[in-house]
Amino acid sequence: MRHPEYQYLDLMERVLEQGDERIDRTGVGTRSLFGAMVRFDLSDGTAPIFTTKRVYWKTAVKEMLWFLTGQTNIQSLLKDNVRIWTDWPLATYRRETGEDVSQEEFEQRVVNDDAFAARWGELGPVYGKQWRRWMGADGREHDQIAGLVRALRETPASRRMLFHGWNVAELGEMALPPCHMVYQYHVTSDGRLNCLLFQRSVDLLLGKPFNCVGASALLLMLAQQADLVPGELVWVGGDVHLYLNHFEQAREQIKRQPRPFPKMSLLKRAASIDDYEIGDFQVDGYAPHPPISAEVAV
Known part of the structure; x- marks a missing residue:
């Protein structure tokens, strides 16, 4: 059987060979395809933590746990040594103040100064806000995750078990509108939980590996x-x-041969969806190729 990671590598190769090239919002430019699907079976305990380059899976899981808290400020992420969201508030700070501060100095100020963090570490109503505190027209907040857990327990045959982050009224206030925007769930008659994740915009080299890890962790929880x-x-x-x-990094990754996917498991049963911590996750058998570095387009 062909290794499932080839779905990802083949997709990168198709983008390189057949993609439409254009200038995008960031000004960097992309080559893209519209519409793709890949599938990963987690039923035997394996998780799609890609092996053709090292994926920092703990960072991806920490990000997912942060989403579940409903927080939208990077201060708590930075305190947990997660720096993947810094680029956007840092760009805003530099643009609005004219101060050419380094990323390291900016992050330290966010961590150490609550007032500075409140002003400059805020991302707006991004993922966690919409997942846990969606504001309805009636002024009430709606917790989509709590509703999903309830539906999975009480009405597992439902076709309405989903949550999403594309709140049209608040898109303009977000540092970055949601990319992985709709998660839909399906329970089989023999008790297996499936997830379909729709991602409207996919940074294939940097973003997708993280999204697969985060979605897998959420599926386990x-x-x-x-x-x-x-x-x-x-x-x-x-x-x-x-x-x-x-492009150069993608071509290097495509040349590498996938290694066996690792196993991901939960070490204990948390009291609720709000009670998981990074220490509850265990990954065994992860032996990837070396990391491949690339810059984030902001």
């Missing part, structure tokens, strides 16, 4: 909370692209 077992992760991409300055 939700399955445990609903007394189900993990099933399949189905990933669907809209605008699937490689940035023009990522």
